[in-house]
Amino acid sequence: MNFISWLVDFILHIDQHLVEIINTFGIWTYIILFLIVFIETGLVVFPFLPGDSLLFAGGALAVLNGSALNVVILIIVFWIAAVLGDTVNYHIGMKIGTAIPENSWFGKIINREKMEKAEAFFNKHGGKTIFAARFMPFIRTFAPFVAGASRMNYRYFLSYNIVGATVWVLLCTLAGYFFGNIPVIKDNFSLVAIGIIIVSILPMIISFMRARISKLR
Numbered sequence: 001m002n003f004i005s006w007l008v009d010f011i012l013h014i015d016q017h018l019v020e021i022i023n024t025f026g027i028w029t030y031i032i033l034f035l036i037v038f039i040e041t042g043l044v045v046f047p048f049l050p051g052d053s054l055l056f057a058g059g060a061l062a063v064l065n066g067s068a069l070n071v072v073i074l075i076i077v078f079w080i081a082a083v084l085g086d087t088v089n090y091h092i093g094m095k096i097g098t099a100i101p102e103n104s105w106f107g108k109i110i111n112r113e114k115m116e117k118a119e120a121f122f123n124k125h126g127g128k129t130i131f132a133a134r135f136m137p138f139i140r141t142f143a144p145f146v147a148g149a150s151r152m153n154y155r156y157f158l159s160y161n162i163v164g165a166t167v168w169v170l171l172c173t174l175a176g177y178f179f180g181n182i183p184v185i186k187d188n189f190s191l192v193a194i195g196i197i198i199v200s201i202l203p204m205i206i207s208f209m210r211a212r213i214s215k216l217r
Helices: 003-012 014-042 052-062 071-096 105-109 112-125 127-133 139-149 154-179 189-216
Strands: none
Touching: 003 189, 014 052, 014 071, 014 139, 014 189, 052 071, 052 154, 052 189, 071 139, 071 154, 127 139, 127 154, 139 154
């Protein structure tokens, strides 16, 4: 199994893989979950790691009798990882965002022209972008990097980083805690994971389609 196949399997069957991790590492699972969320939000080259579905699965498993996970501790671990991840990502963007070679693959995605547009966008929409990005895969990873690279005010960024992380972690984790073990959801977790991804990227798709339509007019 190559990496892509393994990653897809891990995301679609995150509940099963998380059970294996818990059975193997016990209480040390908190550190593993911290690292996954921190890396997904903090390192811009890892936007493909599971986020929403991981929080949901963690909450679902925390409610089980005899589980090594406690939902309160889980929420705290996820929250710290999310806030620190975005903070690190912001500072990475501020340090190297404008120094990325334009002929590199990443430089083609994040170049000076796009940085200027991003800066104008952040000046117009402010922290709402950082907050909304929490709920969108890929965008969640790139938004703090671009905010740092475009020199968004750090205190302003941090306030929305904290609020966004709080709402994201509470919503996703508690949703799994209260609804994850309903038989129809538990027995069809792969479909639920796909549904979470679709709902998460839907605003991005709608925004892209609107932009394309406006250009055609």
